[in-house]
Amino acid sequence: MTKNEIAAVLEEIGLLLELEGENPFKTRAYQNGARALEAMEGDEFSARVAAGTLGELKGFGEALVDKITKLHAASEPAGLEFYAKLRARIPDGVIALLEVPGLGPKKIKALREQLGVESPEQLEAACKAGRVAGLAGFGEKTQAKLLEGLANRAAYGKRHLWWDAAAVAGPIVAGLRALPQVRRAEAAGSLRRGVETVGDLDFIVAADVGEAGAVTAITEWFCTQAGVKEVTARGETKASVRFASGLQADLRIVPEEQFAFALHHFTGSKDHNVAMRQRALARGLSLSEWGLVPEAGEGTAKEKAERGLSLRAETEAELFAHLGMDFVPPELREAMGEIEAAALARETTKDQARGPGARALLPRLIEPGDLRGAFHNHTTESDGRNTLSEMVAAASALGWAYLGIADHSKASFQARGLDEARLAAQVAAVRKLNASGQAGLRVFAGVECDILPDGRLDYDDATFAALGLDYVVVSVHSAMTQGEEEMTRRIIRAIEHPRATMLGHATGRILLRREGYKVDLAKVIDAAIANRVIIELNAHPNRLDLDWRWWRRAAERGLMCAINPDAHDAEGLAHVAEGVRVARKGWLEPEQVLNTRDVAGVERWFAERR
Numbered sequence: 080m081t082k083n084e085i086a087a088v089l090e091e092i093g094l095l096l097e098l099e100g101e102n103p104f105k106t107r108a109y110q111n112g113a114r115a116l117e118a119m120e121g122d123e124f125s126a127r128v129a130a131g132t133l134g135e136l137k138g139f140g141e142a143l144v145d146k147i148t149k150l151h152a153a154s155e156p157a158g159l160e161f162y163a164k165l166r167a168r169i170p171d172g173v174i175a176l177l178e179v180p181g182l183g184p185k186k187i188k189a190l191r192e193q194l195g196v197e198s199p200e201q202l203e204a205a206c207k208a209g210r211v212a213g214l215a216g217f218g219e220k221t222q223a224k225l226l227e228g229l230a231n232r233a234a235y236g237k238r239h240l241w242w243d244a245a246a247v248a249g250p251i252v253a254g255l256r257a258l259p260q261v262r263r264a265e266a267a268g269s270l271r272r273g274v275e276t277v278g279d280l281d282f283i284v285a286a287d288v289g290e291a292g293a294v295t296a297i298t299e300w301f302c303t304q305a306g307v308k309e310v311t312a313r314g315e316t317k318a319s320v321r322f323a324s325g326l327q328a329d330l331r332i333v334p335e336e337q338f339a340f341a342l343h344h345f346t347g348s349k350d351h352n353v354a355m356r357q358r359a360l361a362r363g364l365s366l367s368e369w370g371l372v373p374e375a376g377e378g379t380a381k382e383k384a385e386r387g388l389s390l391r392a393e394t395e396a397e398l399f400a401h402l403g404m405d406f407v408p409p410e411l412r413e414a415m416g417e418i419e420a421a422a423l424a425r426e427t428t429k430d431q432a433r434g435p436g437a438r439a440l441l442p443r444l445i446e447p448g449d450l451r452g453a454f455h456n457h458t459t460e461s462d463g464r465n466t467l468s469e470m471v472a473a474a475s476a477l478g479w480a481y482l483g484i485a486d487h488s489k490a491s492f493q494a495r496g497l498d499e500a501r502l503a504a505q506v507a508a509v510r511k512l513n514a515s516g517q518a519g520l521r522v523f524a525g526v527e528c529d530i531l532p533d534g535r536l537d538y539d540d541a542t543f544a545a546l547g548l549d550y551v552v553v554s555v556h557s558a559m560t561q562g563e564e565e566m567t568r569r570i571i572r573a574i575e576h577p578r579a580t581m582l583g584h585a586t587g588r589i590l591l592r593r594e595g596y597k598v599d600l601a602k603v604i605d606a607a608i609a610n611r612v613i614i615e616l617n618a619h620p621n622r623l624d625l626d627w628r629w630w631r632r633a634a635e636r637g638l639m640c641a642i643n644p645d646a647h648d649a650e651g652l653a654h655v656a657e658g659v660r661v662a663r664k665g666w667l668e669p670e671q672v673l674n675t676r677d678v679a680g681v682e683r684w685f686a687e688r689r
């Protein structure tokens with residue numbers, strides 16, 4: 080296992096021991112060990128494990144070193160017997176309680192000992208019976224909060240992060256395509272549309288359905304692939320399975336001539352499909368998963384398609400063309416104007432599109448290759464797991480022209496935020512690196528500056544003036560439960576600060592875990608446009624904040640976007656791809672995203688802001 084994987088296991092051991100009521104010194108030793116590992120250079124770690132000198136470091140006692148060494152040699156956490164036994168002693172329901180917002184190990188221990196609560200279901204019953212409020216350290220308010228947390232957890236539990244769903248879907252598409260009976264295979268549904276969370280996976284396969292055994296072989300492969308926990312439905316040309324994570328997947332097999340229609344239908348969205356069917360009807364055609372057939376005449380759409388009455392479409396582009404439209408990228412199929420735009424695009428010459436009274440055509444969507452860098456990234460100076468030079472090397476390996484470093488400010492003490500002196504030292508280190516020519520790219524010196532509860536920034540004006548930062552990301556990390564008016568005023572005050580370059584994670588939401596703070600986003604967007612402040616599209620897979628539903632209108636009105644990975648380690652930089660996907664859902668074109676510009680273009684933007 081790698082250094083960072085081992086750190087995660089140590090962190091979990093600390094948590095599990097705390098659940099068991101182990102003494103705080105012992106549990107903290109694991110948590111501190113995890114922190115120390117995260118902060119250590121990868122090379123130093125490997126060298127010390129190999130030489131057996133990890134124990135020379137402060138805080139690494141004999142027991143801890145022993146466990147780290149065993150984990151290092153193992154391929155999974157269970158390779159450490161101590162961990163496997165500890166995990167086996169604690170019921171799954173109790174582990175699940177850790178996911179309930181507002182519950183930590185101490186509270187869970189109290190609930191277990193005093194009420195016998197050992198699962199989220201039992202907790203819900205206890206809350207509803209009013210028994211939780213009576214416990215010392217709980218109270219009515221906590222009980223109500225827990226009920227709310229349980230309700231959220233139930234709703235969230237049915238969906239999965241796009242990132243996680245994509246990791247499952249990729250090998251399935253590859254596996255299907257490798258089968259000799261399969262002509263074409265694609266993932267459809269919300270995954271293909273790039274929605275931030277996915278309910279279930281949908282796979283469409285083209286095969287020779289007439290050929291004996293072909294269809295059976297495909298469904299058989301699908302139902303017996305690795306990781307399938309349960310086959311929930313199985314028919315001739317359809318099957319549904321469930322994986323251990325709870326994620327479900329549907330498979331549909333169609334004859335090749337239906338493939339484009341089925342792919343379009345099962346890609347959705349439902350609202351897009353409804354509008355497409357109306358457009359077809361206006362032309363005397365009936366659009367369905369089976370084909371595009373004349374509305375007139377005897378029989379259902381399916382029967383007509385089977386009688387060979389459907390217009391032919393090898394690809395979705397041909398399907399759209401039959402309805403007088405340009406190809407609509409899957410990300411845009413949300414019934415947010417894409418049908419009108421794609422139809423106009425078909426009818427309009429390029430000159431008309433540019434001339435006076437130009438109409439909204441389909442956007443020239445941003446692509447992953449358009450990005451030349453990113454601005455919101457952390458290093459070991461605050462809560463990142465890789466050093467400045469490691470982050471720079473990783474950005475360079477991605478072919479980036481620049482990397483912005485924005486570590487936390489001093490108010491984020493839990494993330495080891497930088498005080499004035501440490502920030503000055505970091506800026507100096509960045510300048511030196513740039514001057515040395517060793518970086519292979521331009522490093523921009525920034526900071527992720529806390530927006531204090533009253534809307535002031537975490538450094539005073541004299542500090543900003545002295546530091547000479549290239550840019551400032553302003554973010555909320557505290558007092559997140561303020562009311563909407565207060566939070567809106569707070570964020571706008573920060574946006575109006577002359578040093579603010581961009582707003583980080585605009586709502587603070589954590590997908591499937593925590594709602595964003597209450598804030599009037601329309602007002603925040605107006606303020607950002609008026610002050611020429613960028614709003615970030617935080618590309619971390621569980622943030623994707625500001626949400627794509629806001630971007631089209633905001634960008635049309637002049638809001639500039641920056642796609643930022645909020646990377647806390649070198650691998651995290653690659654998350655910008657997530658951000659690009661979501662930016663596409665927001666209709667964003669390269670010109671509307673600052674980090675598609677070259678170094679000079681970015682410098683110009685920063686200079687004009689200051």
Ligand code: DGT
Nearest residue numbers: 268269277278279281344345346347348349352353
């Ligand atoms: P999900 O799975 O909840 O993340 O969202 P989707 O969009 O993947 O929905 P899903 O899996 O229920 O169905 C896949 C697509 O199939 C959906 O986007 C549109 C199409 N579809 C399913 N049921 C209907 C329906 O009743 N009417 C229409 N027009 N389309 C449907």
Ligand code: CA
Nearest residue numbers: 268269279280
């Ligand atoms: Ca789906």
Ligand code: CA
Nearest residue numbers: 279280281329
């Ligand atoms: Ca489905």
Ligand code: ZN
Nearest residue numbers: 527554583584
């Ligand atoms: Zn942040």
